Amino acid sequence: MRNAFADEITKLGHEDQRIVLLSGDIGNRLFDTFKAAAPGRFINAGIAEANMMGMAAGLALSGLRPVVYTITPFATTRCLEQIKIDICYHRVPVIIVGTGSGLSYGELGPTHHSCEDIAILRAMPEMTVVCPADGVELRAALNAALAQDKPVYLRIGKKGEPDLHASLPDFQLGKMITMQGGADLCLIATGNMVASALETAKFLAERGLTARVESMPTVKPLDEARLGDLFARFPLIAVAEEHGPIGGLFGAIAEWGAGRPGTRLLRLSAPDAFPHFVGSQEWLREQAGLTPPQMARAIEDALVQTRLRKAP
Amino acid sequence: MSDIDLDGTARLIRSRIIETSHASGMPHLGSCLSLVDILVAAYFKVLRIDPAHPLDPNRDRFILSKGHGAPALYQILALRGFFNTAMLDNYGADGSLFGEHPCTPDLLPGIEAATGSLGHGLPIALGMALAGRIQKRAYRVMAVLGDGECNEGSVWEAAMVAAAQCLDRVMVIVDANGWQATDRSASITGGASLAAKFRAFGWDARDIDGHDSRALVALMSAPPSGRPVALIAHTVKGKGVSFMEDDNNWHYRSPPAQEVAAAQAELGVL
Numbered sequence: 001m002r003n004a005f006a007d008e009i010t011k012l013g014h015e016d017q018r019i020v021l022l023s024g025d026i027g028n029r030l031f032d033t034f035k036a037a038a039p040g041r042f043i044n045a046g047i048a049e050a051n052m053m054g055m056a057a058g059l060a061l062s063g064l065r066p067v068v069y070t071i072t073p074f075a076t077t078r079c080l081e082q083i084k085i086d087i088c089y090h091r092v093p094v095i096i097v098g099t100g101s102g103l104s105y106g107e108l109g110p111t112h113h114s115c116e117d118i119a120i121l122r123a124m125p126e127m128t129v130v131c132p133a134d135g136v137e138l139r140a141a142l143n144a145a146l147a148q149d150k151p152v153y154l155r156i157g158k159k160g161e162p163d164l165h166a167s168l169p170d171f172q173l174g175k176m177i178t179m180q181g182g183a184d185l186c187l188i189a190t191g192n193m194v195a196s197a198l199e200t201a202k203f204l205a206e207r208g209l210t211a212r213v214e215s216m217p218t219v220k221p222l223d224e225a226r227l228g229d230l231f232a233r234f235p236l237i238a239v240a241e242e243h244g245p246i247g248g249l250f251g252a253i254a255e256w257g258a259g260r261p262g263t264r265l266l267r268l269s270a271p272d273a274f275p276h277f278v279g280s281q282e283w284l285r286e287q288a289g290l291t292p293p294q295m296a297r298a299i300e301d302a303l304v305q306t307r308l309r310k311a312p
Numbered sequence: 313m314s315d316i317d318l319d320g321t322a323r324l325i326r327s328r329i330i331e332t333s334h335a336s337g338m339p340h341l342g343s344c345l346s347l348v349d350i351l352v353a354a355y356f357k358v359l360r361i362d363p364a365h366p367l368d369p370n371r372d373r374f375i376l377s378k379g380h381g382a383p384a385l386y387q388i389l390a391l392r393g394f395f396n397t398a399m400l401d402n403y404g405a406d407g408s409l410f411g412e413h414p415c416t417p418d419l420l421p422g423i424e425a426a427t428g429s430l431g432h433g434l435p436i437a438l439g440m441a442l443a444g445r446i447q448k449r450a451y452r453v454m455a456v457l458g459d460g461e462c463n464e465g466s467v468w469e470a471a472m473v474a475a476a477q478c479l480d481r482v483m484v485i486v487d488a489n490g491w492q493a494t495d496r497s498a499s500i501t502g503g504a505s506l507a508a509k510f511r512a513f514g515w516d517a518r519d520i521d522g523h524d525s526r527a528l529v530a531l532m533s534a535p536p537s538g539r540p541v542a543l544i545a546h547t548v549k550g551k552g553v554s555f556m557e558d559d560n561n562w563h564y565r566s567p568p569a570q571e572v573a574a575a576q577a578e579l580g581v582l
Contacts, residue, residue: 020446040446043477051435051469058439061417061425063369064446066439082466085429086436090416 001157002030002099004135008142009067010034013041016146020059024049024070026099049074053082053094060092065146071105072098072114072155076121087151088126095145096121097154101131102192102242103270103288104158106281110274114155118190119247121153122220128173129220131155131191131241131249134164137217140171148173157192164195164215176223182212185303186230189240190216190249193268196285196292197240203296209303219249222256231263236306238299240268242290266302268295318525322352325387326552327581328400332383333566336404338412342562344384346489346522346547347456351388353528354454354485363393366421372451373440375425377433378458378487379413385423386410394422431464433457434484438470441479452481452536459544460492462506468513471540475514480536484510487522489549491560510542522547553578 010033013019020041021034035042045052049070056066068075075098076083087094098117105112122129128150132138138156145152152173169177176188179198189197194215201211212234216223230237239250250267257265270288285291289298325348333341355361359372376385383403390397402408409415413428425436437455444451461467474482486506490497497503510517516537520527522545531543549563550556553575567575576582 020442043442045473046469046476048469048473050431050466051438051473054432054435054466054470055439055442055473058425058436058441059443060439061436062440062443062447064443081429082432082435085426086432089426091418 001132001135001138001161002027002159004138005069005097005099005142005156006030006034008139010037012142012146013038016065018063018065019146020064020066022052022056022066022068024052024074026070049079050082053079054086056094057082057086057090057092060094061090065093065095067095067097069097069099071112072101072117073112076114076117076153080120083121084124088124091126091150093149093151095142095152095154097156099156100158101155103281103284104192106284107278109278115242115244115270116246117155118219118241118243118249119251122252123247126151127220128152128218129155130173130218132217133189133191133194133215134161136163136165136168137171137177137215140168141173141217144171144173155191161192162195164198174218174221174223176226177215177217179213179215182210184209184211185236185238185299186212186214186234187238187240187299188214188216188230188249188253190219191242193240193242193290196290196295199292200240200295200299203292204299207296207300209300211299216249219252222252224256227253227256231257231260234263235310236264236266236299236303238266238268238295238302240290240295242285243269245269245272264302264306266299268298316356318352318356321356321391322348322525323552323579323581325352325384325391327576327579328387329383330553330567330572330575332400332403334569334572337566338383338404339564339566340380340383340412341566342491342549342556342560343378343458343489344381345551345553345556346549347378347381347384347487348551349523349525349547350456350485350487350528350545351384353525353532355388355392357529358532359454360451363422366394369447370449370451373424373437373453375427375433375437375453375455376414377427377455378430378461379427379433381456381487382412382414385414389422392422395420430458430461431466434467434470437482438474438477438479441482442477444481452483454483454485454532456485456487458492459486459488459490459497459506462486463492463501471510471513471515474540478538479540480538482540483532484540484542485532486542486544487547488544489547491549491563493563507542507544515540515542517542517544519544519546521545523551
């Protein structure tokens with residue numbers, strides 16, 4: 001996904017002279033083309049993220065469109081107060097791009113994981129929170145973020161993720177994207193869990209269950225119209241995210257859906273715990289119960305319970 | 313502005329700040345009084361600003377990074393014509409824009425950044441200076457920090473980057489009154505020279521008497537020379553009123569009526 005980001009921001013930076021790219025000393029060679037085309041508008045801000053966010057706010061207050069790029073924990077929790085005050089309180093259009101989100105950097109350990117960033121960033125007033133599922137959604141989200149005049153947090157993966165969309169979907173910030181239809185349940189996923197959600201649906205199909213799969217790139221603001229429709233239609237909505245159990249996509253949907261009768265919500269998330277043993281992203285997902293077969297089993301169990309509860 | 317009486321203006325502003333503190337119970341009186349001569353020099357002699365066009369893209373920018381000096385900033389902005397002085401009667405009232413720290417710049421002309429949490433103003437100033445370079449505008453950006461504020465790590469992140477980016481249109485003025493909220497700054501920081509620290513980061517830094525208006529104006533007006541500039545302006549907390557000077561109780565206290573009268577008598581403003 002980061003290559004798609006580098007490619008798209010290079011293209012956009014060429015077209016829009018207001019774009020300034022700030023990197024926190026990462027992306028070795030990733031932005032060479034951008035730098036060559038617009039040397040004054042690429043800043044290596046160093047390993048100094050608090051200052052980088054403040055500088056981005058100053059650039060935005062002066063009419064430019066800064067895009068800040070570094071590894072997710074350092075783009076979010078490391079400099080949270082600068083995001084809150086300098087960017088959100090000032091209501092300036094800074095785009096924060098966190099790369100290697102969730103458990104992407106499994107082997108680097110919890111210092112480089114981010115399983116609380118959605119919760120924390122969506123608690124910031126004025127902030128839009130977007131987790132693109134693939135390079136296609138990422139490019140569309142970046143364009144949409146630049147077209148609005150507000151702070152945006154883009155939570156992206158690392159590299160090598162497959163493209164899930166053959167072509168650019170009808171993308172709007174705040175709108176969900178239907179990946180496939182289904183009748184027995186709905187599976188909503190965000191960011192790098194959408195691919196796994198589609199895999200999960202295949203396992204469910206083998207068991208005779210059809211799942212509607214929704215990509216929900218924008219966690220804030222929520223697509224309330226679509227959610228209302230889904231809540232009215234499905235007895236079970238499963239929510240998958242590579243994030244802790246508190247305050248992420250599940251939390252956002254549960255807050256919205258509290259008090260709505262009839263629909264059961266199933267949370268498919270990482271645990272509220274640091275993994276003290278390193279491993280690949282795949283291994284860590286398995287420990288968290290987030291592989292497609294595990295998620296399919298959890299969904300099937302929940303569906304059985306939901307039906308039992310409804311039985312006379 | 314050439315015939316402005318800087319000393320008289322500073323005494324008038326000090327008097328008004330003391331009245332505001334009395335009327336509203338606002339704290340940080342000592343921190344405001346140490347700042348006044350720096351503000352008067354900047355706003356009446358140095359900054360290229362036009363209150364009739366507060367958003368002119370070519371204007372110089374001034375950021376009060378020590379946001380708790382806002383009561384002093386409001387007074388000088390009003391006196392300079394950014395808004396009516398009578399608006400300040402509303403200071404601290406329910407629903408007022410005038411709080412103990414500056415509001416966001418979209419709400420009040422003359423305010424460039426909403427500060428208050430320390431260590432934020434200088435990074436924002438750097439961003440504004442970078443924007444000026446990118447947009448080929450010649451404006452300068454001045455940020456006033458407290459010496460206590462320089463405890464914050466983000467100040468030194470910014471000091472590093474400003475030098476690396478050769479942002480010679482950035483000027484820091486440290487209102488070095490020697491105190492922070494609960495102690496002498498030196499007892500918290502070890503007392504090593506702030507000018508030496510900025511120089512070690514690659515800045516053109518020097519010590520100056522922060523109540524010497526003529527010296528402030530001269531150094532603030534010097535043309536850019538390739539490096540960011542830091543003026544360590546040595547000041548007296550509570551400056552101008554004998555019973556407030558260098559007494560840190562005035563970080564939190566506000567004066568009763570008879571002390572306001574005594575202070576104004578000393579300032580020669582009644």
